[in-house]
Amino acid sequence: MERMMALWIGIGLYIFLWINKKTLEKLFLEKETKHLLHILERGSCDAFSSKRLTRGLLVLGLALLSYALDLGLMQSIGWVGLSLWMIKWPTIQLHQLHHKRLNQLKIEFPIWLRQLQILLQHNTVVQSLKLSSSHAPSLFKVALKDLVIELEQTPHDLSLYTSFLQDYQSIEVLRAMKLLYRYNAIGSDDSTRQLSRLILATTKWLRDQRSSIQSTSLSMIGWWGMLPLMGVCGVFIVMLGQTFMTLLERR
Amino acid sequence: MNGVAIVIGFVFLVFINQRLSIKMFFKKSTPISSIYGPAVGFFHRKESWIKMLFLIITMIIVGVLFKLSFDYIWILFLMCLVTLPLLLYYQAQANYHAHEFNQVTTFLQHFLAHFKIHQQAYHALKEVSHVVDESNSQIIHTAIETLEKDATVHPLHFMTQWCPHFIVINIMSWIQHVEQHGFEQNHEILDMLENDIDDWIEDSTLYIKNMHSIKNKILILCSLSLLISLFNQHMLGSFMDLASNQVYQFATFVFLTVVLFTSIKAFELLNCSWILKSELLWKE
Numbered sequence: 001m002e003r004m005m006a007l008w009i010g011i012g013l014y015i016f017l018w019i020n021k022k023t024l025e026k027l028f029l030e031k032e033t034k035h036l037l038h039i040l041e042r043g044s045c046d047a048f049s050s051k052r053l054t055r056g057l058l059v060l061g062l063a064l065l066s067y068a069l070d071l072g073l074m075q076s077i078g079w080v081g082l083s084l085w086m087i088k089w090p091t092i093q094l095h096q097l098h099h100k101r102l103n104q105l106k107i108e109f110p111i112w113l114r115q116l117q118i119l120l121q122h123n124t125v126v127q128s129l130k131l132s133s134s135h136a137p138s139l140f141k142v143a144l145k146d147l148v149i150e151l152e153q154t155p156h157d158l159s160l161y162t163s164f165l166q167d168y169q170s171i172e173v174l175r176a177m178k179l180l181y182r183y184n185a186i187g188s189d190d191s192t193r194q195l196s197r198l199i200l201a202t203t204k205w206l207r208d209q210r211s212s213i214q215s216t217s218l219s220m221i222g223w224w225g226m227l228p229l230m231g232v233c234g235v236f237i238v239m240l241g242q243t244f245m246t247l248l249e250r251r
Numbered sequence: 252m253n254g255v256a257i258v259i260g261f262v263f264l265v266f267i268n269q270r271l272s273i274k275m276f277f278k279k280s281t282p283i284s285s286i287y288g289p290a291v292g293f294f295h296r297k298e299s300w301i302k303m304l305f306l307i308i309t310m311i312i313v314g315v316l317f318k319l320s321f322d323y324i325w326i327l328f329l330m331c332l333v334t335l336p337l338l339l340y341y342q343a344q345a346n347y348h349a350h351e352f353n354q355v356t357t358f359l360q361h362f363l364a365h366f367k368i369h370q371q372a373y374h375a376l377k378e379v380s381h382v383v384d385e386s387n388s389q390i391i392h393t394a395i396e397t398l399e400k401d402a403t404v405h406p407l408h409f410m411t412q413w414c415p416h417f418i419v420i421n422i423m424s425w426i427q428h429v430e431q432h433g434f435e436q437n438h439e440i441l442d443m444l445e446n447d448i449d450d451w452i453e454d455s456t457l458y459i460k461n462m463h464s465i466k467n468k469i470l471i472l473c474s475l476s477l478l479i480s481l482f483n484q485h486m487l488g489s490f491m492d493l494a495s496n497q498v499y500q501f502a503t504f505v506f507l508t509v510v511l512f513t514s515i516k517a518f519e520l521l522n523c524s525w526i527l528k529s530e531l532l533w534k535e
Contacts, residue, residue: 107529111417118425121440122432199443207450213527214458224516225469228476231509235480238502239487
């Protein structure tokens with residue numbers, strides 16, 4: 001009787017969740033999801049939220065079904081956990097992808113900036129940007145083309161420089177673009193000094209990125225050293241068990 | 252448990268075979284020819300047989316110390332036998348990577364120095380062809396010949412295949428500009444390029460040094476764990492017949508396999524390029 005009551009309450013709740021799906025979508029929507037979807041060009045936020053919640057609710061239905069079929073409480077709890085995971089996993093994936101793109105940007109941007117500095121020796125900023133687009137990283141090739149088009153119309157607009165790759169909110173990119181603007185705006189008198197500053201900033205950035213990649217790889221590798229120690233622990237535990245067994249047998 | 256040990260041994264052989272084809276050990280021309288010289292395979296050298304003799308002696312000593320039965324010793328011996336050429340291969344790869352990096356950076360440094368004097372890539376190329384080894388010198392000679400036939404080809408075009416690093420591309424771009432517009436006001440960029448190469452060498456050398464230090468640390472930890480296990484075995488040996496204890500025999504076999512596997516992973520670190528993949532030219 002109690003079981004039946006719990007089942008009916010569950011079904012009622014399940015129907016209630018389906019009816020209030022839109023409210024649930026808002027409830028589960030994280031602050032940064034909209035921003036991430038925009039940067040990663042993954043479609044509209046509504047479609048994203050609706051898709052993941054539909055999947056989550058369908059899996060939640062399996063939890064109800066497993067309770068109805070008396071397959072055990074643990075299995076039902078497992079299904080509930082899985083449904084929550086189905087809702088959260090797409091956002092985690094978005095974060096991972098964003099992190100990957102940000103790292104890629106941090107490596108590729110200073111490399112591209114180096115190319116630009118060479119082109120700046122004999123070209124204007126807009127011309128250099130235009131010439132560099134052929135070798136620009138695919139990550140911001142389109143954004144660079146748009147920037148060139150806009151700069152050709154209004155070459156002295158600071159906001160065009162500062163808004164370049166703004167979605168990634170990288171301080172280094174912003175700093176470099178400001179320096180580039182100053183180089184363009186001040187003219188030939190101070191341009192050499194501005195270029196030197198840009199070169200110095202990029203050198204530091206490049207070296208920092210290189211050492212960051214290398215130290216990450218080294219820190220991951222170091223963990224292999226734990227394997228033989230874990231092995232000896234395993235042998236020790238097995239033999240401890242064996243010793244206990246021997247002692248018990250003697251008694 | 253012997254059956255399980257054979258399965259472990261077989262999995263281990265498959266693992267080794269994935270890294271270096273076991274069939275290659277028996278061929279005359281092997282990937283480890285950079286250590287043994289050209290056209291001389293692993294089993295075609297006297298040194299290899301001496302190393303194998305040492306391996307057999309080591310395995311007997313390990314077997315006696317750990318009181319392992321013959322069944323486990325021969326499986327371990329077989330595993331060590333295929334591991335030995337793999338470790339030598341990694342050592343050869345380490346030499347190869349260091350040599351390649353050294354060749355690229357030496358070429359670039361000398362090329363820039365000569366370009367500063369001649370201000371023409373063609374003359375600079377002619378001057379630097381002797382600073383690299385024979386095979387790379389041949390590539391440079393081919394590039395010079397191509398340049399003599401067709402002047403529109405970029406003098407450093409061959410570098411995009413040899414090492415598509417961003418510094419190389421920057422140098423190529425800079426040379427093109429200097430040859431078009433002249434050398435004036437380009438000293439700063441030249442300094443920048445030279446500094447970039449110096450930084451690259453410094454960072455890469457430090458990275459590889461750290462990598463070697465980690466490899467040594469892992470090997471020390473392997474030895475330490477062997478020592479701890481040996482103490483454990485001596486302790487147990489006082490009140491238990493370990494030679495007939497199947498659980499002990501199998502646990503020790505698995506432990507020694509883990510140590511061997513970790514040693515391979517440590518040596519695998521040597522097979523690492525000095526040039527970061529992320530710094531190579533981006534692809535579409």
